[in-house]
Amino acid sequence: MKRGFLILVGILLLFSALMVGYTLTQTYEFNGYVLPQPVKAPEIALRSADGAVRLGDFQGKLVLLYFGYTSCPDVCPTSLANIKLALADLTPEEAAQVQVIFVSVDPARDTPEALGRYVKMFQDDFIGATGTRQEIDWMVNAFGAKYIIEAPDEKGDYSVSHSAYTMVLDRNSYYIMNWAHDTPSIAMSQDLHYLLAHEIPISAQILAGPTYTPVVCAVTLIPAHVRNGQWLYEHHCAQCHGMDMAGNPQWQVELADGSHLAPPLNGSGSAWQYPETDLLTLVKEGRNLDKPIHMPAFKSALADWELEFILSYVKSTWDVNQLNYQHGFMTLTPNPTATPAAPLAPLITVTPSP
Numbered sequence: 375m376k377r378g379f380l381i382l383v384g385i386l387l388l389f390s391a392l393m394v395g396y397t398l399t400q401t402y403e404f405n406g407y408v409l410p411q412p413v414k415a416p417e418i419a420l421r422s423a424d425g426a427v428r429l430g431d432f433q434g435k436l437v438l439l440y441f442g443y444t445s446c447p448d449v450c451p452t453s454l455a456n457i458k459l460a461l462a463d464l465t466p467e468e469a470a471q472v473q474v475i476f477v478s479v480d481p482a483r484d485t486p487e488a489l490g491r492y493v494k495m496f497q498d499d500f501i502g503a504t505g506t507r508q509e510i511d512w513m514v515n516a517f518g519a520k521y522i523i524e525a526p527d528e529k530g531d532y533s534v535s536h537s538a539y540t541m542v543l544d545r546n547s548y549y550i551m552n553w554a555h556d557t558p559s560i561a562m563s564q565d566l567h568y569l570l571a572h573e574i575p576i577s578a579q580i581l582a583g584p585t586y587t588p589v590v591c592a593v594t595l596i597p598a599h600v601r602n603g604q605w606l607y608e609h610h611c612a613q614c615h616g617m618d619m620a621g622n623p624q625w626q627v628e629l630a631d632g633s634h635l636a637p638p639l640n641g642s643g644s645a646w647q648y649p650e651t652d653l654l655t656l657v658k659e660g661r662n663l664d665k666p667i668h669m670p671a672f673k674s675a676l677a678d679w680e681l682e683f684i685l686s687y688v689k690s691t692w693d694v695n696q697l698n699y700q701h702g703f704m705t706l707t708p709n710p711t712a713t714p715a716a717p718l719a720p721l722i723t724v725t726p727s728p
């Protein structure tokens with residue numbers, strides 16, 4: 375009896391350890407196509423039955439944008455109905471943070487009023503908007519979408535071919551992802567749920583400040599690598615670069631023989647300014663090996679994957695600007711962070727599918 379109980383406890387413990395391990399290492403895969411480079415919504419005022427609509431007006435919410443037209447026989451109604459179903463899977467609090475906007479690429483037939491009536495057949499708070507041909511072209515091009523007004527038949531009726539995906543704009547009005555036409559509503563609501571709970575993925579964290587080119591941070595920091603990297607760092611690097619990566623306090627002083635003490639590796643130093651490969655080479659090959667104080671070569675002491683782990687840990691102290699810069703996604707040099715950035719959370723892998 376007692377033994378059976380112990381075995382049961384053992385099994386339960388093992389199971390919960392596995393569960394913890396699983397949740398720590400699991401990464402979320404979006405059901406849509408995540409743009410390698412998010413696109414800032416253009417500042418165009420479209421017209422709706424209730425007045426002007428700018429995509430930027432919905433900052434703080436996720437916007438689901440769809441290009442279509444009201445005479446669209448089946449694709450648009452299916453998409454709108456699907457979006458409605460996806461929203462119905464969310465809690466009311468979540469759904470309140472999502473705005474659906476249907477933009478007509480057929481302004482010749484779709485007046486703002488007709489559009490308003492059309493979208494309300496699906497859901498009361500959907501917005502229908504349109505603009506001049508020029509405004510629409512501008513927006514469609516900015517988002518890399520397409521449409522073609524087909525030749526009219528003898529009665530003058532025409533159809534419009536258009537991109538049939540639903541576009542997701544993050545809370546800062548950046549277009550970050552789209553769902554193909556046949557994406558099930560449950561897959562969409564899963565993604566929305568995730569986006570609402572975790573904000574935008576790190577790969578889409580955008581720098582909207584005027585000094586930075588808005589770019590994506592496509593750096594993937596895998597939590598397990600960061601944690602293992604920390605252990606390795608503490609055993610191989612911390613004695614010179616410090617437990618906090620702040621370097622030797624005297625690192626800027628040039629010693630008599632021209633050598634330097636270990637510099638910071640966190641955001642206050644300049645390690646983030648080296649391209650990825652240079653950084654790895656530096657750690658593998660060392661630097662100033664002829665000087666008494668030098669950066670030792672680690673190529674025979676540590677395997678490449680161990681060095682990658684260490685660098686993941688080092689990177690977890692850089693801010694998004696620095697990560698972007700290091701990976702060549704940002705041209706302007708950000709200011710070094712005076713205080714090291716808090717470790718990045720949440721850490722997510724985003725694998726864009728072509």
Ligand code: HEC
Pocket residue numbers: 607610611612613614615633634635636637638639643644645653656657661662667668669670672684
């Ligand atoms: C024995 C001390 C020592 C150890 C251990 C050590 N380093 Fe260094 N490291 C240095 C010194 C000294 C420099 C500066 C050398 C120079 O100026 O050429 C340096 C420079 C660097 C730089 C270049 C930074 C910059 O801003 O130019 C990087 C990156 C680096 N080390 C990473 C590491 C990593 C990663 C580890 C652990 C795997 C490590 N170091 C272990 C002493 C050390």
